[in-house]
Amino acid sequence: MEGRISRRKALSTIAKVGIAAGIGVVVGAVGGYLGGRVATPTVTKTETVTKAAATVTSTVTSTVTVTSPAGPATVTIPTTPTVAKAPLTLWHLWTEGSAQLDWLMTYVEKFNAENPRTYIKPVYVENEIFKRQIVTSMAAGNPPDIFHNWGGWMYLFRFAKEGKVVDLTPYMNDASPYIPGVPWKETFLPGRMAQVRFTDGKIYGVPLMLLFESIFFNRKLFEEYDIPMPRNEWTWDEFKQIIEEIKEKTAGKEIYPIALGNAVAWTGLIYYMYFVLRLAGADYVEKAMWDPSLRFDTDEFIQAGKLCQELVDIGAFNPGFNGLRDTDAAMLFANGQAFMEAIGTWIYGQALSYNQENPKYFDVVAWPHFPGEVDSVNLVGGGDAYAVAKTCKYPDDAVRFLQLFLSPESQKMLLFHCNVLPGIKTEYLGLTKDEEKQLSLLAKHEMELASQATYICNYWDQGLPPIITEAVLETMIALFGKTTTPEAVAKKLEDARQQWLKEAGII
Amino acid sequence: MRKHPSFFMQIILPFIVLPLAFYLLFRLGPAFVALYTSFFKWDGVGSMKFIGLENWINLIVDDVFWKAFRNNILLAIASIGIEIPVGLFLAYILMIEPIKGKIFFRTAYFNPMIFIPAAIALLWKLIYFPVGGPLNNLLLQLGLPKIDWLGDPNINVWSVILVVVWQWTGWYFVLSLAGMSAIPLEVIESAIIDGASRFRLLTKIIIPLMKSNLFLQITLATTGSLMYFDLFWIMVEGGGPGHSAEVLATWLYKQTFMWSKVGYSCAMATFLTLITFLIGFYWIRQVARAS
């Protein structure tokens, strides 16, 4: 009996401790939930709660970026503000250690130091998660004050239509304090402006940069294997010939003509978009959003699908491309295991994180040409933009930050530190002769291509309404995986477009 | 033991109320909410629109749904056809033969079960990597052609099934072990004395005596295969070309979280619940009958 009593006693004390712990944990979890809310600008509330339940709840620093700060750049929030500055949350997609994040933080800190009333609170959100989260938080009414977007229908215009985004046109019609003498809107590249200007004529976003997609290639590999270098005027047949030659000369090695990771679908989409651009025109798709007489199940679209599958058939891509992501393809390209990749201008920065050597030899070329093509000069592209949510309590401050972020000095940092093309016209950059010399061959060629373009076709998976985007992404995976036909793809796209036209009340 | 009827409910109720509330709120209730929602069209934020059986009709004509269902069935077949027999076989050997280090083998075989499935998915994604991954590397060294494990629409579902089977065989192995150890030793010994061979011992004595255990294993295998999510979601993002590696759970998930078709996914959810119930009940009855 004694043994049982002492065991019982022990167990009951354990149970008591367990209950106490359980209650403490539940309380902590509640505190954690209270502290874990990212987007609401209720500064004082979160600060006091988190300090109390320190072990469980999110702390103030963790709402700045995901990862532990590597250096001083990430800690921007004053721990004991003498005057309580209101935070302006900013959702961005740039990972720790990326050049873009450096760029952002430089100007965030600058703004925060100079600004008495508010401070920018950057929050990192992973790319795919962001796509879901921005929609849900907009709907829930607690979006971030400033948010990343890609212009176009998928996010920016959708929110603008619902009246959830601040109309920036008044700010745009005036001059920015950093580029005096000209309306702010005139300083941007026209192709980019088109992507943030809604059908009601109002401007809802601020383009940060220019990104465009095309074929990038590794000069060193071409020289090493003595294969004719791609050139801007090259034709589709030349392109195929080069692929064949590459395959011949690298037989048996793990080096492939083109790197592709199509599990994410938008990488294969690049091919399809460009084929349609060449064969049907750069603004065909945008026009078709409003014009019932233009269709997607035309010969041009079917031909585009056939061309994609042709590339698959001749073995232009690395094995396993159906199951790989864009990051995997970037790795192959960066490590010199592929001669070319159809990707965007961000590839330089991305490749550097895999390989320091090879990206130096990257170059860009225009898309191959077709006899009788409709469009020879334009590009597929877009770029990050920032917009201000209507729920922001200090829109003027938010805009002031954006103006700072778009100043010539800032845009030059973008160009030289991040190797990304600025969103403002070259003439407003104020490049010195020395700076011009510093531009890499890749950057020069990119700017050349960009300056030739009169219209930039926004990526279909960002710029088009969700219902068409779904169809596009799904069909691209099937198309390159050869589980469907080009005709079926074109039909599916047209069906989606018809549904959009119905829902938009156009037909 | 009976308490006075007047105290009856006062005593029983407090014990039941709280757990029952949790159960109704967070397990059973939602199942009925799903049933209810399946008759509406809803995007999660706006208002719900009653559309009757439209979601259900769309379900029947949705060929991705049937493709996913087929994949679940493939998984179930692999589970029943590989995991259970292999588990049984290994358990049998370990039990019958005088093996040293049984604990080592038992630990090793069951170990994959304690890995986090999400972690396994990522590790195997690397193992399956087409250019430079260890598996294809091995094939290359053996002079065999590379295999596009996760990209090829014809085989990627099997690549994932392989990993599921790899993880779960240990579970069925341990279940068989437990089932076998429940058989009284005398029965086995007398069979051996009667001159039964290993094969006969297994098929004529052990398996029949383990019937309820084996039926339970089959129940777990089929129901588990129907609701499986983790590995398919992580290893083949997007379901693969032509949804070749889609399963019911991933397809259901996408309906709500990618395309805001909440009503439709609830129809799928209700279908899944019904089928799991039917199959579960059928096999549970077999288990009960056999024991």
Next chain:
Amino acid sequence: MRKIRLAPIYFVLIIFAIIFMFPLYWAIVSSFKMSGEIFTNPWGLPNKPVLDNYIKSWTLGGFFRAYINSGILTVSTVAIIVILSSMVAYPLSRYNFRGRNGLFYFIVAGYMIPPIAILIPLYFMLKSMNLIDSLLGILLAYVGLNLPIPVFIMRSYMSTIPREIDESAYIDGASPWYVFWRIILPLSKPAVATVAIWTGLITWQDFLYALTILLSPENFTVPRAILNFYGMYATIWGYIAAAFIFAILPMQIFYLIFQRQFVRGLTAGAVRG
């Protein structure tokens, strides 16, 4: 039975051991290599072991936070489930009241409701309570998820406890709660262990609920954190291998120490027909 040579038997057993353990071996071995070596020397031991992968993936992956979140959630879920399931099992195992069996099967049948099937309604329910992206929200979901089987396990075991124990306690004037809390529950220690292991394993490993309900990185559990980590560093294989080790380490240690209880616990519920 004829005596057969054991060598081929050992061979088969070892082959299977290799099959089940080789990915872990590959992960361990790769986690100490720099990424380049993982490609050139996939299966061999590292030439020059490095700790860099572990250091980097620990900080970049936010594992500290993830461990805490997972740990708290698992412990709380286990505690709550043990209490709730035994609470319900107590009257079900000792009192004969009308609807007793019905109630029992009512709860246990809940196991047949797939988690994915109730995920959507649960999500919107939690959303309306503003509990999305909170540990409390996912805790509630986990409780619902884990309730049926532990009830089954607890009742099965409690039924084997002789009712005379209750009787004598009542004669001594104890209240039902006292009998439950101080006598029956402590006597059910093996079943409690089983429930703890079962619930703990399921909660620790859960990915689906964590993916849906948890949105901010500071709330991530371990499974969710490694997915996030993979999204950013997928191509740096050394990091992923190290992250894998971090992900499985706690449960692996637990398993190696308590493996007999693990095995017994996870099968007890199934075998006790």
